[in-house]
Amino acid sequence: MPAVPPRPCPCGSDDRYDACCGPLHLGARQAATAEQLMRSRYSAYATDDVDYLLRTWHPRTRPDRITPDPSLVWEGLAVTEVVDGGEDDITGIVAFTARYRTPDGAGELTERSRFDRRGTRWVYVDGDVA
Template sequence: MNVKDLCPCGLGEPYSDCCGPLHSGERQAATAEQLMRSRYSAFAVGDADYLLRTWHPKTRPAELDLDPEQRWLRLEILSRSGGGPFDTEGTVDFLARYRHDGRTHVLSEHSRFTRTAKTWLYVDGDVKS
């Protein structure tokens, strides 16, 4: 991805000013929603290392193989609860559209996040059908 390209997270900022610094470790997510957006962007750019780094150790898989044929198209945040800079827990409900096998799919999830030692981590999520 060109650093001048718009960030996949949907905020309309260049990747280099938005999720890029989170992916490279220059900054950390300040809120659960920011972590959610940066994780979506990591899926979009194929950054499995970032996804594993931001996954809570109690629920993190040993490895993560991303499907290179999957193209993430758009993220829509539906709601959020907690997850602010002074909270220790938060949730984010979202829709993520992606293309795979010539068809467009929608992933709907209620994601849970926790903040420990000033770092937001993805805990788990309930996928809705």
């Protein structure tokens, strides 16, 4: 039986999923920057990892539940702006455009997301959707 090639990470990095967002989803490590958290959250949406999404959402703004849309397929991510959110910051902003496809056609979601560091962990606070 041939080996299954490693899959690329949905976040758009040049790394494999098991070396990029996978360890964050499994809790093996934490996102070091706001951008890394945003990319890992996109990957969580792409892989339907609802637990990770809830774990990385600020408790003040986190919804009670997330219900994925099985007809929606995330197809790509482009980060368009990063303001702060580095390893020594306590807040950060990451703007992005995410492409998706539904049975009705293709679309894009553009958001400018806000992140806070709580202790040693970055969390998603909220975002402005364009």
